[in-house]
Amino acid sequence: MTRTVLLVDDDPHIREVLAFAFDKAGFEVRTAGDGEEALADVTRHKPDLVVLDINMPRMDGLEVCRRLRASDDVPVLFLSSRDDEFDRVLGIELGADDYVVKPFSPREVVARANAILRRSARSDAPAAQAGGATVEKGLLSLDTEGWLARWQGAEVALTVSEFNLVRALAGAPGRILSRDQLIDQLHGPGFAITDRTIDSHIRNIRRKFGDVGAHDVIETRAGVGYRLGTCNGVAKSGG
Template sequence: MILGPMPATILIVDDDPHIRHLLVFAFGKAGLETIEAADGEEALAQVERNAPDLVVLDINMPRMDGLEVCRRLRATSEVPIFFLSSRDDEIDRVLGIELGGDDYVVKPFSPREVVARTMAILRRTAPRAPQAEASPVIRHARLSLDTEGWAAQWNGRDVSLTVTEFTILRTLMASPTRIFSRDQIIDHVRGPGFALTDRTVDSHVRNLRRKFAEAGGGDVVETRAGIGYRLGPCGGAAPPA
């Protein structure tokens, strides 16, 4: 008997059992496995034990909030993180992205929307069938991306990126002379129609710049005032003052 690929496993972290059960049902209908955690400490233990493919993470929880859980996970893992926010507070959302979150939705939310966004993230990270001649590695000066292995390098040194950071950089590298508006970046990363803000895009770009600057690449992404972003020369120059 030939077995198909194992379904992805989603860790749902929320102190409200009703929300957990709602998402367990929605993900189950989509053919995904789920595990649950009622607080941040249990979430960290579940990640350690079960290595989920994605974490759906409530921001506002007792004992340890979602932002602290994200901070601790990012110290050791690049598992995609999808935030649930109980209030429409842009500061929380932007901070979550800056800590390494990949997406977010504000409560009350549509379970179908959460599943759709989760599936989009999983598709971006799924292994791809090898192509006969096309190389999965794209390069620009000292920067290289392995688009199948989801690996970024600067001067041969690995730079750890989240799914969203990687996708933004891949978008810029695909058209290195093009300037992308923030709306165009959102369309490439999420697909059209997602209600993200300019500040969220800016937060991801700040993360990219910081990570590459720490590796010696201060000129990976350029800003074009009033327009958007494009790929920089990637020669190793210091970031602009």
């Protein structure tokens, strides 16, 4: 089934270059020149992925992502300038799945988009098969086929990358995984993202679980990495 990507950038040249690359890769391509147009397009056409520039007039990409996450779980790939690491990290914390730094190769953008879509399994396929592969630890339950995380039966809405991080930690009970190991789990060996991206995802996961009273889902080992917590609902001081 043909996947649809929405390209959002106020630079028509960037839209044109990316549209060509995605079209060549077999995507149906839609474009928007600003944030307001992008939000309207997502509502009307429900793309499989949004490629979103951070720095745009009228409504920047961060605000677009914030509004999308209030009502939609469509995967988001940010386009970011080299000098705005704070914005990139904030974008991840708002729920973006990944980012590419400008100047970029159109092939890299398409490759990262494909990686997000492979991880997301957003297809209409039988998430219906839910109930097959379930990982449980304490009060935490992960439905790995339905891509659902639950705490005491209540769903916790995670992005694709967040879900994969929790699943990676749950798949290594008792082990501490370094940031490099977690990057490999998300993207494969040699994928160029920073440690801060992993840290931002972890903060986001903790916040979301904290909102439902879960404060012991992930433990930090300073200077080493992260591991799955006890998941019994009791925060461990200093963890």
